[in-house]
Amino acid sequence: MDTRRSRAPARRPWPGAGLSPCRCRGHSGVSGRSRSGPGHLGEAAMSATAGPFGRTAVEGVPAWFRTAVGAPFEERTVTVQGCKVHYLRWGQTDRPGIVLLHGGAAHAHWWTFIAPFLLPHYHVIAIDLSGHGDSEWREVYTVELWAEEVMAATVDAGMRGHPIVVGHSMGGVVSIVAASVHGDRLAGAVIVDSPIRRPDPETQEGTGGRAFRNPKTYPCLSEALEHFHLVPPQPCDNPFVIDHVARNSLRRVEKGWTWKFDPRVFQRTRPRVFHEYLAGARCRIAIFKGQFSELVTDEVAEYMSELLGRNAPFVEIPQSYHHLLLDQPLAFIAALRAILADWEHSLPLGGPRPGTAHRLVSGDGDG
Numbered sequence: 001m002d003t004r005r006s007r008a009p010a011r012r013p014w015p016g017a018g019l020s021p022c023r024c025r026g027h028s029g030v031s032g033r034s035r036s037g038p039g040h041l042g043e044a045a046m047s048a049t050a051g052p053f054g055r056t057a058v059e060g061v062p063a064w065f066r067t068a069v070g071a072p073f074e075e076r077t078v079t080v081q082g083c084k085v086h087y088l089r090w091g092q093t094d095r096p097g098i099v100l101l102h103g104g105a106a107h108a109h110w111w112t113f114i115a116p117f118l119l120p121h122y123h124v125i126a127i128d129l130s131g132h133g134d135s136e137w138r139e140v141y142t143v144e145l146w147a148e149e150v151m152a153a154t155v156d157a158g159m160r161g162h163p164i165v166v167g168h169s170m171g172g173v174v175s176i177v178a179a180s181v182h183g184d185r186l187a188g189a190v191i192v193d194s195p196i197r198r199p200d201p202e203t204q205e206g207t208g209g210r211a212f213r214n215p216k217t218y219p220c221l222s223e224a225l226e227h228f229h230l231v232p233p234q235p236c237d238n239p240f241v242i243d244h245v246a247r248n249s250l251r252r253v254e255k256g257w258t259w260k261f262d263p264r265v266f267q268r269t270r271p272r273v274f275h276e277y278l279a280g281a282r283c284r285i286a287i288f289k290g291q292f293s294e295l296v297t298d299e300v301a302e303y304m305s306e307l308l309g310r311n312a313p314f315v316e317i318p319q320s321y322h323h324l325l326l327d328q329p330l331a332f333i334a335a336l337r338a339i340l341a342d343w344e345h346s347l348p349l350g351g352p353r354p355g356t357a358h359r360l361v362s363g364d365g366d367g
Contacts, residue, residue, distance in 0.1 A: 035212040057077035061240040071116035080149045086134040087127040087153050090115050097163030100126040103173030105261040106135030109248035117333045120211040125157050131262035141265045147178040162187035176277050183282025192288045193322050196274050217258040224257040234321035242327045284337050286313045290320035
């Protein structure tokens with residue numbers, strides 16, 4: 001693993017630039033580099049001052065968001081089975097550990113406006129899973145290997161005791177696998193709008209994989225930003241958040257700008273048994289879902305509750321869709337902090353309890 005000491009911020013080489021073909025492709029990363037939000041890749045969206053990509057067109061950025069993305073963090077890499085995995089780190093190593101995992105085709109900066117709200121009580125890392133963000137690419141990806149990357153990053157970051165993983169969408173599935181395979185090393189897992197459906201042999205590849213299969217290259221940054229969209233599509237009334245995650249989704253290549261993720265992360269190599277992993281979780285589990293999520297429907301939530309022996313809290317974030325970190329970030333933060341506080345001061349239930357999944361937060365607001 002990389003153990004070099006922190007040093008002053010420096011401009012990072014663009015991923016893939018000048019690298020010869022090898023098993024893992026992408027830039028090598030730098031371990032232990034400290035950063036603060038504004039001025040870093042994509043943080044030009046936070047103010048009217050010039051940054052790496054020039055001025056932002058987004059107006060009305062709230063103070064809480066500017067403060068959060070301005071919080072200092074450290075960048076590190078850890079090598080897992082020959083591939084360098086990049087992650088961000090906040091807080092002190094003597095605090096309880098929290099690991100934040102992004103969804104498919106996303107990156108660690110989906111969490112840079114969330115993580116500071118967990119300070120100073122927690123030691124927090126947000127990981128670029130291999131094939132995403134500023135991590136290297138692999139020839140083949142599996143959720144089991146991503147779960148191994150998660151555990152390796154917790155060790156490299158110096159997390160003490162048993163951390164809690166929080167994963168959105170695909171990252172939630174990785175969290176489920178980690179909770180099953182490495183549950184004896186975790187204090188819990190918060191699964192954020194990650195659908196685990198009943199096995200169906202006729203189920204075909206989801207629309208998400210098709211949507212990301214052939215990423216394009218755009219001649220200029222502004223055109224690339226115009227083509228950023230959420231999958232599945234949904235409304236989001238926070239353009240400053242969209243601008244932030246979009247800018248951090250891009251990398252410069254010879255002919256312009258393209259997306260950082262490896263489209264091969266969506267290739268399936270074998271049947272998925274995620275329901276077995278969820279049923280076999282060996283640590284506490286909490287499920288978050290968007291009120292209007294098209295993925296974690298009431299039927300899906302009921303099945304997941306059944307797999308968990310109806311013994312896990314279900315938290316529904318009001319007025320949110322699948323990407324609830326983006327459209328209702330403050331409500332998500334409040335709900336997450338409530339779950340973490342409860343787990344810190346209570347013991348897991350000893351066995352299944354009757355009744356349906358209990359929703360700690362719910363809303364019946366206007367559509």
